[in-house]
Amino acid sequence: MTRALRLLRRRVVGSVFVLLIVVVGSFLLLEAAPGDAVDAYIVSTGGDAGMIELLRHRWGLDQSELTRLANYLWALLHLDLGQSVTFSRPIRDIILERLPTTLILMGSATVLSFGLGSALGIYAGARPGSIRDRFLSIGSLALYAVPGFWLGLVLIVVFAVDLRWLPIGGIETIASGKTGLARAVDIGIHLVLPVSALGFIYLALYLRMMRAGMAEAWRQDFILAARARGLPRRRIVLAHVARNALLPLVTMLGLQSAQMLGGSVVIESVFAVPGLGRLAQEAVAGRDVPLLLGIILVSAVLVVVINLLVDVAYAVLDPRVGAGEASA
Amino acid sequence: MSDLTISRRGLLAGSALLLASTALPTIGFAQTPKKGGRLVLAADSEPRNLNPAIVASNGVFFISSKIIETLAEASFDGKDGLQPRLALSWEGAADGLSVTFKLRDGVKWHDGKPFTSADVAFSALQIWKPLQNLGRTVFKDLAAVDTPDDLTAIFKFAKPTPFQLIRNALPALSSVVPKHLYEVGKIEENPANNAPVGTGPFKFAEYKAGQYYRLTRNDAYWAKDEPYLDEIVYQVLPDRTSAAAALEAEEIQLAAFSAVPLADLDRISKVPGLKVITKGYEGLIYQLVVEINHRRKELADLKVRQAIAHAIDKDFVVKTIFLGYAATATGPVPKNDPQFYTADVPTYPFDVAKANALLDEAGYKRADDGKRFALKLLPAPYFNETKQFGDYLRQALAAIGIDAEIVNNDAAAHIKAVYTDHAFDLAVGPPVFRGDPAISTTILVQSGIPDGVPFSNQGGYKNADLDALIAKASETLDTAARTELYKEFQKKVAADLPLINVAEWSFISVARDTVGNIANNPRWAVSNWADTYLAG
Numbered sequence: 001m002t003r004a005l006r007l008l009r010r011r012v013v014g015s016v017f018v019l020l021i022v023v024v025g026s027f028l029l030l031e032a033a034p035g036d037a038v039d040a041y042i043v044s045t046g047g048d049a050g051m052i053e054l055l056r057h058r059w060g061l062d063q064s065e066l067t068r069l070a071n072y073l074w075a076l077l078h079l080d081l082g083q084s085v086t087f088s089r090p091i092r093d094i095i096l097e098r099l100p101t102t103l104i105l106m107g108s109a110t111v112l113s114f115g116l117g118s119a120l121g122i123y124a125g126a127r128p129g130s131i132r133d134r135f136l137s138i139g140s141l142a143l144y145a146v147p148g149f150w151l152g153l154v155l156i157v158v159f160a161v162d163l164r165w166l167p168i169g170g171i172e173t174i175a176s177g178k179t180g181l182a183r184a185v186d187i188g189i190h191l192v193l194p195v196s197a198l199g200f201i202y203l204a205l206y207l208r209m210m211r212a213g214m215a216e217a218w219r220q221d222f223i224l225a226a227r228a229r230g231l232p233r234r235r236i237v238l239a240h241v242a243r244n245a246l247l248p249l250v251t252m253l254g255l256q257s258a259q260m261l262g263g264s265v266v267i268e269s270v271f272a273v274p275g276l277g278r279l280a281q282e283a284v285a286g287r288d289v290p291l292l293l294g295i296i297l298v299s300a301v302l303v304v305v306i307n308l309l310v311d312v313a314y315a316v317l318d319p320r321v322g323a324g325e326a327s328a
Numbered sequence: 329m330s331d332l333t334i335s336r337r338g339l340l341a342g343s344a345l346l347l348a349s350t351a352l353p354t355i356g357f358a359q360t361p362k363k364g365g366r367l368v369l370a371a372d373s374e375p376r377n378l379n380p381a382i383v384a385s386n387g388v389f390f391i392s393s394k395i396i397e398t399l400a401e402a403s404f405d406g407k408d409g410l411q412p413r414l415a416l417s418w419e420g421a422a423d424g425l426s427v428t429f430k431l432r433d434g435v436k437w438h439d440g441k442p443f444t445s446a447d448v449a450f451s452a453l454q455i456w457k458p459l460q461n462l463g464r465t466v467f468k469d470l471a472a473v474d475t476p477d478d479l480t481a482i483f484k485f486a487k488p489t490p491f492q493l494i495r496n497a498l499p500a501l502s503s504v505v506p507k508h509l510y511e512v513g514k515i516e517e518n519p520a521n522n523a524p525v526g527t528g529p530f531k532f533a534e535y536k537a538g539q540y541y542r543l544t545r546n547d548a549y550w551a552k553d554e555p556y557l558d559e560i561v562y563q564v565l566p567d568r569t570s571a572a573a574a575l576e577a578e579e580i581q582l583a584a585f586s587a588v589p590l591a592d593l594d595r596i597s598k599v600p601g602l603k604v605i606t607k608g609y610e611g612l613i614y615q616l617v618v619e620i621n622h623r624r625k626e627l628a629d630l631k632v633r634q635a636i637a638h639a640i641d642k643d644f645v646v647k648t649i650f651l652g653y654a655a656t657a658t659g660p661v662p663k664n665d666p667q668f669y670t671a672d673v674p675t676y677p678f679d680v681a682k683a684n685a686l687l688d689e690a691g692y693k694r695a696d697d698g699k700r701f702a703l704k705l706l707p708a709p710y711f712n713e714t715k716q717f718g719d720y721l722r723q724a725l726a727a728i729g730i731d732a733e734i735v736n737n738d739a740a741a742h743i744k745a746v747y748t749d750h751a752f753d754l755a756v757g758p759p760v761f762r763g764d765p766a767i768s769t770t771i772l773v774q775s776g777i778p779d780g781v782p783f784s785n786q787g788g789y790k791n792a793d794l795d796a797l798i799a800k801a802s803e804t805l806d807t808a809a810r811t812e813l814y815k816e817f818q819k820k821v822a823a824d825l826p827l828i829n830v831a832e833w834s835f836i837s838v839a840r841d842t843v844g845n846i847a848n849n850p851r852w853a854v855s856n857w858a859d860t861y862l863a864g
Contacts, residue, residue: 035740039748042782043710043739044375045385046768047461049778058516086376087537088517097537153569161577168574174368174540174561269567274538278566287740 007311015304022300023076023293027069030289036061037085037287059085072290081294086286091294094279099298101171102275104187105194105268106260110253112199114206118249121210125245126237128215136207144204148263152197152270159193166192169272194271198263202256206249213245220244247318254310258303361556361844365862369582370571371562374537379521380503381455384462386612389500389854390585391562394543395438396505396526399429399448400498402611402763402851408495409666409763409850414443414504414527420491424805427483427494435550437506438531445481449473450507452483455515462767466497492807496667496764499611499851529555529858539564549858556861572596572838581843581862584853586835589712590651593836601841606653608847609834611763612854613662616645616654616717617772618828619746619755623788626701627753631690633825636754637676638683639724645831649716654833659818660769662761662832670815673822683728692729700729703753707734708742711758717830718756748780750788759783761832765814770798773826789826 038055047055056062063071075082081091120140124133143151160168172178172186217223218241226236265277276295283292371390377383380392400418403411415429435443456463457470469489474482483494504527509520524532529551530543541562545555563580565571571587574580576599588596597604618636622628642656655663659673692700705725707718715736722732732754737745745751760783762768771777775790797820801813821827835853839846844861846852 033741034737034749035742035744037740039743040740041376042461043743044373044387045383045461046783047781048464049781051459051461051464052780088376094537153573156570156573161573164577168577168579169565169570170539170563174536174563175534175542175559270570272539272563272565272567272570274536274564278538285738285740 007315008308011304011308011311015308018304019297019300023073023297024069026293026296027072027289030287030292031065033287035287037289040285040287041086061085068289072293076297081297082290084283084288084291084294086282086288086291091291094291095276095294095298098274098276098279101273102261102264102268102277105191105198105264105273105275106257108191108195109198109202109260109264110257112195113202113256114249114253116199117203117206118210118246120203121207121245122214122237122242124207125211125214125241128211128218133211137211140204140207143200144202146201148197148201148266149270151201152194152267155193155197156270166190169194169270171273171275194267194273197271198260198267201263202260205252205256209249209252210242210245213248214241217241217244247314250310250313250317254307257306258299261299261303361859361861362863363553363556363861364558365556366559366561367557367582367843367860367862368561368563368580369584370565370574370580370587371541372564372566372568372571372585372587374564377521378524378532379505379518381451381505382459382461382516382521384460384500384503386585386854389851391541391543392503392524392526393528393854394530394560394857395524395528395532396503397528397856398499399502399504401849401855402499403849404610410495410498411849413856414448415498418495418498420494422805424488424490425485427485427491429481429483431479431481432550433479435527436548437508437527438525438546439506439509440548441506441508442478443504443506443527444478445473445475446478447504447507448481449475450510451502451504452481454510455505456501459515460501462497462762463501465771466493466501466767488803488805490766490802490805490807490810492667492810493764493766497762497767500762500767528856530557530560530856533559551858554858555856556859557857560857575599575602575838575840578840582837582839582846584835584837588836588838590653590836593651593653593838596838603839603841605837605839605847608837608849608852610664611850612834613664613761613832614711614758614834615657615660615662615761615829616714616831616833617757617759618721618830619752619757619787620789620825620827621750621753621755621787622790622826623750624703624753626690626692626703629690630824631686632692633828634676635683635686635690635728636725636730637825637828638679638686639728640676640721640828640830641678641724642830643678645717645720649713649720650831650833653836654831657829657832659822659829660772660827661765661814661818664832665761665763667763668765668811668814668818670818672815673819675822676828680727687728687730694729698729699731702731702733704751705732705734705754705756706737706742706746706752707756708746708758709737709739713833714756714758721754721756743782747782747784747786750779750786757783765817766802770801770817773821774798785826787826791820791824791826794820794824794826 037059038052038061084091084094087094120136124136127133156168159166167190171190178186223240226240264275265281268275268278280295373387375388378388378392380388380396397413399413399415400410401413402409414432416432417430420427431445437443452473457467469485469487470483471486472484506525509525510518529546529549531546533542533544535541543560545558565574568589571583572592575583593604596602620627626632646654646656658671658675661668663669687700694700705718705722708714718734722734725732746755759772760768771784773785773794775795777784797817801810804810804813842863844863845859849855
């Protein structure tokens with residue numbers, strides 16, 4: 001286990017630099033975008049020159065870019081994410097409000113795509129080239145090719161509008177007053193469609209990766225040996241072929257977590273889920289630089305943490321990982 | 329109720345819809361309103377500040393007009409197009425230096441404190457005049473508000489101010505907020521800006537960011553038996569396709585402000601139990617305008633501007649882009665305005681040959697590739713229709729040898745590019761007509777406006793005659809004379825084309841049949857909904 005810990009320490013130090021680059025880079029990118037928070041605000045209000053000047057002053061936009069970046073970093077050092085320009089509330093509160101929703105959505109979708117994807121991958125990879133393998137491979141590819149918002153809309157039309165089995169959107173029944181288990185069930189029902197829309201798209205990746213890895217493994221000598229030893233086929237498929245094909249999937253899991261954050265922007269809009277993705281979209285439209293930086297930072301931390309966990313899992317799954325570092 | 333539900337075919341038959349609408353009397357309903365129920369409707373945005381006294385915009389009014397009331401509301405059949413709300417009567421002095429409001433008796437704030445003239449004086453002097461986006465212009469000469477008794481407020485102006493302007497400004501600019509909550513601390517940071525307290529038929533109950541706003545019935549409302557509804561819930565639906573789906577699935581009962589895209593209306597009007605309503609927005613007219621940068625040598629030439637005006641097929645725009653839900657425009661005042669509009673202005677019928685001839689005359693001959701000159705076209709991204717018109721305009725200009733390159737921006741970038749950086753040749757904009765040309769219309773062509781002021785003349789246009797006319801109208805007290813000056817204004821703008829008015833449109837509501845008393849005033853979506861009810 002010390003192997004994994006050492007790995008962890010190295011990664012954490014590296015991550016701090018990654019996060020710093022992310023913050024400064026995002027800040028500069030946002031500054032390069034034409035228009036500021038006041039420009040975005042006056043779209044819906046209009047206003048004369050005096051009012052606009054007043055707003056710029058009140059929101060601190062009359063300071064130079066460098067001053068603002070320095071102030072932001074200084075506050076960040078004190079673990080303060082600052083104040084949102086468009087919501088006039090502490091960014092920490094706003095993000096904490098939305099984060100659980102996105103985590104549940106992303107988490108469930110990841111479990112769905114990884115779980116179902118690898119299970120179907122094993123099913124397909126158990127007999128590469130069979131009819132069921134072809135069918136699953138093509139089917140999953142078709143799903144992967146579908147744009148997320150479209151899949152979301154189709155699910156809405158079929159299951160919410162025509163069949164009326166499930167609610168159209170939102171995270172829970174509005175102003176229902178439900179608590180405890182009833183509320184959890186309510187949230188679960190509301191999540192079925194968005195999780196499916198988000199999960200089904202990425203399912204193909206795991207399925208195909210698992211299948212390809214297994215097809216490869218079947219040709220290896222140790223499989224031949226296992227078969228020669230007379231192991232039951234079921235055991236060969238699960239313990240030997242699938243296990244060896246699993247490693248790249250775990251890597252993919254880490255990479256996909258970042259992708260899925262991006263995908264949730266679209267899905268959260270379509271299903272009116274009040275998550276981090278939609279907040280990010282609003283922050284960009286409103287040119288709310290500190291809010292967007294906060295979201296990016298939290299997302300980056302999230303991705304870094306997930307990848308750390310993946311690395312640790314990797315070290316546990318594959319004894320060779322990190323072994324070299326121990327002797328160095 | 330059938331005269332409210334309009335099929336698309338019926339609409340296409342006459343795009344004079346907007347024109348006729350204000351002339352119609354209030355529609356009588358056979359049904360008696362029913363009490364109780366929760367109305368759930370779609371909201372597409374979440375305003376950062378819900379105080380309509382500070383932010384007079386439709387997005388804010390949509391929610392807060394049910395909570396906070398104005399002195400008067402727009403009306404189809406009331407005198408001067410108004411009906412009393414917090415004020416019972418209003419009278420302007422002949423010298424234009426004062427306006428006297430008699431206020432409603434027995435009105436209470438949601439926290440139980442009585443509403444008095446002190447609240448009106450505070451709102452006007454401390455908020456409308458110094459802080460409100462529109463009030464800063466209209467109330468700029470307001471010097472004091474006298475309150476001889478609790479039910480009288482006398483506005484005193486430092487300079488003569490036309491009573492007609494103040495009257496026309498009442499529905500949008502006169503939201504009254506409670507003095508006792510706002511007199512401590514900074515007004516802009518007052519918590520009541522996000523949890524408003526007013527005198528209206530509904531009280532603010534809760535707001536869940538990204539999910540919904542909930543308003544509940546004000547049992548102590550001053551109008552007897554009103555409101556009818558127990559609750560109003562605004563469900564935040566950022567995606568416009570989901571609003572239509574939510575209506576069909578009966579999760580919401582109303583989608584106002586064209587939350588259902590025009591292209592979906594034909595289909596949705598055939599869904600049993602849903603009705604498409606085009607009335608109730610007559611006082612919220614958006615104008616489709618081609619903004620022109622007169623700093624460009626070619627565009628400074630009147631002949632070129634005339635050619636562009638002749639190149640635009642307004643009927644086609646109304647039929648194809650707005651699917652008939654709009655009217656063609658003749659000038660800077662919309663056709664449906666009951667006070668100021670005149671049709672007696674120079675017009676520019678669709679005529680490509682004439683447009684080409686004008687450009688030849690102006691000396692911009694076609695080069696070998698058939699092009700005369702190139703320019704940058706920036707369509708405003710706020711509405712689908714402004715973007716689509718940008719695409720149409722590009723084609724229309726190509727037909728007369730002008731090569732327009734479309735530059736797409738998001739809202740913030742567009743505002744910056746057009747109104748601060750002037751980095752455009754032509755822009756497509758949707759300015760709003762707010763019942764009086766002096767509120768937000770003359771600013772579109774007036775010179776001397778500082779850089780960065782949105783929805784104003786940032787095209788470098790300067791016309792001393794027009795400026796003098798605008799200045800004169802702003803201090804003319806006599807209503808008839810003032811109206812006449814604005815008719816003159818329309819003629820001059822249509823003749824000199826500082827910008828080109830193409831069409832006028834407003835919004836569409838889609839509701840379930842059970843929702844009653846919809847669209848019974850010209851600003852219905854942003855009025856107080858005290859008489860809205862749910863049948864069955």
